[in-house]
Amino acid sequence: MxxxxxxxxxxxxxxxxxxxxxxxxxxxxxxxxxxxxxxxxxxxxxxxxxxxxxxxxxxxxxxxxxxxxxxxxxxxxxxxxxxxxxxxxxxFGLGNAVFFILLGQLISAAAIDHFGLFGAQISPLSAARAGGIAMMAFGVYLTQLA
Structure with a gap:
């Protein structure tokens, strides 16, 4: 595939x-x-x-x-x-719940990939990936302001 x-x-x-x-x-x-x-x-x-x-x-x-x-x-x-x-x-609202789930998924996935946890392929946390997660966190923050 x-x-x-x-x-x-x-x-x-x-x-x-x-x-x-x-x-x-x-x-x-x-x-x-x-x-x-x-x-x-x-x-x-x-x-x-x-x-x-x-x-x-x-x-x-x-x-x-x-x-x-x-x-x-x-x-x-x-x-x-x-x-x-x-x-x-x-x-809490479906959008709010899913935004926080997505943020948690990004953080968890980055940690799992960075350390190769549970047999995952190692993919070190780059500045670009960390920046993307930070942008997502800021996006979640913005959704909570409205």
Whole structure:
């Protein structure tokens, strides 16, 4: 798959994050339970993932049991994201919530890349990247002034 295809898929995923947040926050408000909305979201996500798993011809593997246990904390992080955005977006505003999520993603991604954490390819924090993160932080600040 060419790099441009990867970029397009990630762009689509990025477009989907605020939509996911808005839909789940609205569901949580409508049914009166952000936690129940999050549970439903995970049930749908699990069903979709399972379908892709079987349609794609993937086979269960014993290497899952051998994987370092800390890698499974990603599940805790996705639950934290979904629960927090579902609770907070209706009160804080979807745009505000997503702006701060994006800022957190930039900071975290820069640190992970800089130190090569979790097996990531090392990409040292350059002045340009640091400047971009600072500009983003300033942009988040500007959004809070209005």
């Amino acid at each position: 060419p790099t441009s295809s990867y970029a397009f898929v990630m762009l689509c995923a990025g477009i989907g994050i605020p939509i996911l947040a808005a839909l789940n926050a609205a569901l949580g408000s409508r049914i009166g339970s952000p936690v129940a909305a999050s549970v439903m979201l995970f049930m749908v996500a699990f069903t979709c993932s399972l379908a892709v798993f079987f349609i794609g011809g993937f086979k269960p593997t014993s290497s899952i049991a051998e994987a370092p246990k800390h890698l499974f904390l990603a599940g805790v992080l996705i639950a934290f994201y979904v629960l927090s955005i579902t609770f907070i977006a209706p009160k």
